[in-house]
Amino acid sequence: MRIDLHTHSTASDGTVRPEQLVLDAVVAGLDVIGLTDHDTTAGWRPAIEALPPGLTLVPGAELSCFWTPESGWPISLHLLAYLFDPAEPAFAAERAMVRASRLSRAEEMVGMLVADGAPITWPGVLAIADGAPVGRPHIAQALVAAGVVRDVPDAFRSEWLGARYHVPKRDIEVLEALRLVSGAGGVTVLAHPKASKRGRVIDDDVFTELAGAGLIGVEVDHPDHDAYERASLAVLAADLGLLPLGSSDFHGTNKTVRLGEHTTRPEVYEELVSRATGASPVSSPDQWPLRLRHH
Numbered sequence: 667m668r669i670d671l672h673t674h675s676t677a678s679d680g681t682v683r684p685e686q687l688v689l690d691a692v693v694a695g696l697d698v699i700g701l702t703d704h705d706t707t708a709g710w711r712p713a714i715e716a717l718p719p720g721l722t723l724v725p726g727a728e729l730s731c732f733w734t735p736e737s738g739w740p741i742s743l744h745l746l747a748y749l750f751d752p753a754e755p756a757f758a759a760e761r762a763m764v765r766a767s768r769l770s771r772a773e774e775m776v777g778m779l780v781a782d783g784a785p786i787t788w789p790g791v792l793a794i795a796d797g798a799p800v801g802r803p804h805i806a807q808a809l810v811a812a813g814v815v816r817d818v819p820d821a822f823r824s825e826w827l828g829a830r831y832h833v834p835k836r837d838i839e840v841l842e843a844l845r846l847v848s849g850a851g852g853v854t855v856l857a858h859p860k861a862s863k864r865g866r867v868i869d870d871d872v873f874t875e876l877a878g879a880g881l882i883g884v885e886v887d888h889p890d891h892d893a894y895e896r897a898s899l900a901v902l903a904a905d906l907g908l909l910p911l912g913s914s915d916f917h918g919t920n921k922t923v924r925l926g927e928h929t930t931r932p933e934v935y936e937e938l939v940s941r942a943t944g945a946s947p948v949s950s951p952d953q954w955p956l957r958l959r960h961h
């Protein structure tokens with residue numbers, strides 16, 4: 667069984683439509699795919715309705731969070747949420763709030779770029795996002811189309827969206843996020859938690875705190891982890907009883923990683939599914955609308 671539980675579609679900032687992503691998953695030799703668009707479940711329905719025979723979809727989302735140390739600045743964390751009830755009101759309201767915040771901060775970033783002469787427009791960026799929660803990759807695509815940068819990764823250099831024109835968005839406090847997801851029957855996994863190339867990462871004692879607050883797993887194999895980071899995460903996961911996952915974080919042509927380039931072991935996947943009480947993995951298009959388990 668080949669299992670990749672972290673992917674993005676055009677419902678957020680990937681370049682492959684959800685209905686195409688499930689077909690590409692079969693071509694990539696996957697049996698199970700997790701759809702984890704940023705802050706939205708909008709891709710669940712089109713992915714499920716297009717689900718090919720033999721493929722199982724694990725509905726999910728990725729949430730940008732922060733953890734605040736006793737002294738110092740907050741550290742950014744990405745939390746993957748799986749198999750939650752998308753209609754549970756408290757978590758649904760939080761996702762809507764984060765999406766609204768994405769819109770205003772993206773408009774602000776575009777305004778700064780335009781003021782400095784970049785030949786892009788806010789309506790143009792909105793057209794690229796096409797209804798998805800706007801992310802920096804959409805602005806990056808506008809910069810590529812305008813010939814300002816070579817490609818999307820190039821737009822993430824510090825001169826552009828990496829720092830100079832980066833406006834923070836409203837992230838969720840991580841303990842609050844853990845509560846919201848579990849309140850909706852879902853389970854949580856820390857995405858790329860030791861990816862030092864993305865910025866500051868949490869110390870090992872924070873993993874202990876999060877495991878105590880309901881976190882069930884961590885991504886070990888991820889394109890942004892080097893060999894040392896993977897090895898130390900494997901030890902940490904074993905010590906804390908956290909599930910060790912491997913995932914691609916596929917974003918289509920916005921990143922270079924291939925679908926299924928990293929995978930999660932079947933026994934880890936089975937354990938993750940058994941811990942959720944919201945939705946079940948979906949293996950056929952007639953399972954939409956989702957049957958929700960009682961929680």
Ligand code: AMP
Pocket residue numbers: 679704730800801802803818819820822917920921
């Ligand atoms: P945002 O959520 O709007 O702050 O944008 C962050 C998104 O941009 C993340 O989901 C990443 O997948 C993507 N991203 C971050 N760094 C890079 C990079 N160097 N190249 C391409 N995509 C990136």
Ligand code: ZN
Pocket residue numbers: 674678679680704917
């Ligand atoms: Zn993304």
Ligand code: FE
Pocket residue numbers: 728744857858
């Ligand atoms: Fe992430």
Ligand code: FE
Pocket residue numbers: 672674728857915
């Ligand atoms: Fe991601």
